[in-house]
Amino acid sequence: MNAYPSKEEMMQALKERHGTELQTCFSAGVVAICGLGGLGSNIALSLARAGVGKLILIDFDKVDVSNLHRQQYKACQVGMYKTEALRENLGEIAPYVQIAVYTERITKENAKQLLSEADIICEAFDAAEEKGMLVNYVLEKMPEKYIIAASGMAGLGPADQIRTRKITDHFYLCGDGVSDVKDGIGLVASRVMLCAAHQAHMALRILACEEFQ
C-alpha cells in the first residue's frame, strides 16, 4: 500500500481547491452526526473530504449485511460498531480529520453532553419520533447550534424532489418531506445519498464565511 500523503500535503491540496479563506472556515468547523446509517455515513464522507476540522460520530448500532446497499461500510465490516467502522473508513480517506466517536443511543439525558462541542448538528436517524425528539431538543435547549434534519428520502421518486428548506435561522430541513420508509420499496442508495449530500452541503454553507453563501 502507498504511504499516506502528509498532513501538510493534504491541507495544501484542500487550500488549492477551496481557497485558503474558505478552507480555514471548513477546518475550524465541528459537526456532529447523529445516526450513522445511509444519511450519516454519507454526510461524514462528504464533510471529511471537504476537510471539516472535527466530526463527532454517534450511533449505538453495528453494521449489518442489510445496511450495505446504501451505507458507506464494507462487507468485511459486518458486525463492527458503525462508529468504529466509519472511523476506520474515514481514516483511510481523510486521515487528518479529527474524529470523536460515541457508541451510544442519543437521548434527552445525554444529548447536551454529546453535542456540546458541535457548531452544527446533523440529524440522521431512521425513526420519525427520534428525528422529532432531537430537532425539538436542540432548538429548545441548544438554540445557539444549527440543526440540519432530514425527512423524506425513501423510494425511487424523482431526484429533484429532494431539496433543502430553511425553517428558522438555525433549522434546515432536507428531503422531499413525504416519502416514508414504511411505504413502498424502502431506501435506495442513490436517493439517500442525495439527501445526505443536501445535509452535508448545507453544513458547508453554514461553515463558509458569509461572502461564499
Added chain:
Amino acid sequence: MVKVNGKEMDISGVTVSEYLAGTEYEPARIAVEKNGDIVVKSSYDETVLQDGDVVEIVSFVGGG
C-alpha cells in the same frame, strides 16, 4: 386569519395544542415554527395563535 403551511385558516385565539388535536399530526413526529421561531413542546398548551401569525408544522417521516 393564521397561515399554516401556506394555507389561511380561521383559527386565531386557538392554542397550538387545540389546533393540533383537530389534525392528524402525531406530536412526537413534528416541530412547530411560528413567525420564524420554534415553538417549544412544553408551550404548545399556552401558545395562542394570533391573527397574522405564520406557522409551519414540520412533520417527520421515517428513513435515514
